[in-house]
Amino acid sequence: MIVIYLFHGEEPFQKSERIAALRAGISADPSFIDLNVTELDGRSVTTADLRHHCEAPPFLGEYRLVIVRDLLAKGAGKRDDAFVAWLVDYFRAIPDSTRLVLSENEQLPARHAVLKGVQGLGPGGEVQAFAAPQARGGDLAAWVTHRARAKGATLAAGVAADLANFIGPDLRLIDVELEKLRTYAGDRAITQADVRLLTPYAQEANIFDMVDALGHRRTQQAFALLARLRNEGAHPLYLLTMIVRQYRILLQVKDLLARGMDKEAIAKSIGLHPFPTGKAMDQARHYSVGQLQAIYDRLLETDVAIKRGRMEANLALDVLVVELARA
Numbered sequence: 547m548i549v550i551y552l553f554h555g556e557e558p559f560q561k562s563e564r565i566a567a568l569r570a571g572i573s574a575d576p577s578f579i580d581l582n583v584t585e586l587d588g589r590s591v592t593t594a595d596l597r598h599h600c601e602a603p604p605f606l607g608e609y610r611l612v613i614v615r616d617l618l619a620k621g622a623g624k625r626d627d628a629f630v631a632w633l634v635d636y637f638r639a640i641p642d643s644t645r646l647v648l649s650e651n652e653q654l655p656a657r658h659a660v661l662k663g664v665q666g667l668g669p670g671g672e673v674q675a676f677a678a679p680q681a682r683g684g685d686l687a688a689w690v691t692h693r694a695r696a697k698g699a700t701l702a703a704g705v706a707a708d709l710a711n712f713i714g715p716d717l718r719l720i721d722v723e724l725e726k727l728r729t730y731a732g733d734r735a736i737t738q739a740d741v742r743l744l745t746p747y748a749q750e751a752n753i754f755d756m757v758d759a760l761g762h763r764r765t766q767q768a769f770a771l772l773a774r775l776r777n778e779g780a781h782p783l784y785l786l787t788m789i790v791r792q793y794r795i796l797l798q799v800k801d802l803l804a805r806g807m808d809k810e811a812i813a814k815s816i817g818l819h820p821f822p823t824g825k826a827m828d829q830a831r832h833y834s835v836g837q838l839q840a841i842y843d844r845l846l847e848t849d850v851a852i853k854r855g856r857m858e859a860n861l862a863l864d865v866l867v868v869e870l871a872r873a
Contacts, residue, residue, distance in 0.1 A: 548640055552664040554650035555676035559717035564674070565613060565647060573607050582610040588617030588648075593632060600644045613647040618660060620652065634663035653677070678715035686710040690720060699728040700735040708738055712747040714821025723747075742778055749780060753788040754825065756867075757796075761832040765871040772867060782859035783852065789866075790845045792826075797838045799823070800830045841870060 551568070553561050572579045584599045591614060604610040617633075618625055625633075640646055653675055654661045664671040679685035690706040713720050723745050727736045730744055742748045756771040775785055795816065802812045813823040833841075848866050851857040857865075 547642055548638060548667055548670045549642075549645045550637055550640070550664050550667060550671050551645070551647045552650070552654075552661060552671070552673045553647065553676060554661075554673075555653045556651060557676040557678040557715075557717065558651070559721065561649060561676045564676075565649065568611060568645065568647065572609070572611055578605070578607055581605045582607050583613070584610070585613045585615070588614045589619055591617065593629070593636075596633075596636070600640050600646060602644075603641075604643050609643045609645055611645045611647065613649060615649045616651055617648055618650055618654065618658075630659050634659055637663055637667060678717060680715060686715055689717070690724070693717075693721060694724055694728070694736070697724060697728050699724065699731070702735045702737045704738050705736050705741055708741050708748065709745070712741070712745060712751040714819065716819060716821065749775060749778070750788065750822075753785070753792055754822065754829075757789065757792045758825075758829055760867065760870045761829055763871055765868065768867050768871060769864075772863065776860070782863055783849075785863060786845070786849055786852070786859075786866075790842075790849070793838060793842050793845060795826050796830045796833065797835075797842060799826045800833065800835055800838055803827060803830060804835075844869060 553564060555561065569579060569583055572582050582604050584602075586595065586599065596612075596614070599612050602610065618630075637646075648660070648664075661673055664673050679689045684707075687706040687710040690709050691701060694701050694706070709720055709723060713723065726744055727740055731737075731740055752771050752775055756768050756775075759765075759767040759771065772785070776782075795818065798816050799812055802815055807815065809820055809824050809827060812818075812827070813820040816823070818826070830838075844866070848857075848862050852859045852862050
């Protein structure tokens with residue numbers, strides 16, 4: 547039976563796991579797997595390349611796996627209609643001994659000829675779209691819970707939501723943090739205290755929320771978040787450094803927004819994940835460039851005052867929060 551997989555969508559973690567499972571299923575002997583797996587760059591592969599690799603017989607195994615990445619990518623290397631028509635026709639000529647995987651980093655439209663061609667193979671065609679679950683509506687938290695259960699870990703109340711909110715829809719990063727937390731907690735449930743202790747994104751998220759509260763002139767909430775960070779043992783100079791970092795990000799984002807850049811371009815330019823970049827874009831809209839520059843100057847003055855002993859660190863932070871809320 548002809549077997550073709552079409553995996554498409556922008557979420558790479560679940561897609562890579564699915565492909566890894568297909569690789570592992572090639573042979574019970576790991577030494578034969580690499581001999582029967584071929585990976586091709588779809589942006590440069592030719593019809594002759596595809597035919598050559600798909601029609602090569604497997605080596606000491608039942609079948610071989612041919613993985614083609616971004617064959618249908620948009621942009622300069624986009625395939626024309628003639629190539630797409632050839633590919634769909636070729637599907638039915640692929641030997642039963644080959645499993646073809648088409649992995650696309652963008653989601654294809656429902657009426658795309660290749661998508662419909664794979665679906666037309668019936669049981670031999672598998673189409674799967676991969677999109678990261680979103681924090682809103684609890685979908686991402688539900689994924690965190692499911693992933694923890696698959697690892698044999700138990701999450702206390704609020705942990706899944708914390709990880710979803712602190713990290714955002716980066717499933718690979720969440721998986722890494724879950725593994726770290728599972729190892730630390732051992733047989734007991736992972737708690738919110740564990741997350742705040744071991745996950746650096748937790749304190750960053752609290753800093754972000756505090757700056758957000760300041761941007762909305764919610765002084766009481768900002769002080770409550772500052773007190774939480776202090777109670778968790780954060781040093782005043784560390785807190786100041788993180789506040790400076792957040793306002794520096796806002797200045798950069800404000801400038802790049804004025805240049806007409808979108809979220810993906812801004813994230814790449816400042817080296818930040820798209821999820822916090824989107825939140826920073828929302829925050830930046832509460833300030834003018836002049837306000838952000840004045841705040842940044844005031845933050846540097848506070849840093850100097852603390853380091854030169856002109857002001858006690860915690861008092862300096864309290865005064866700063868009041869001033870920023872009035873900015």
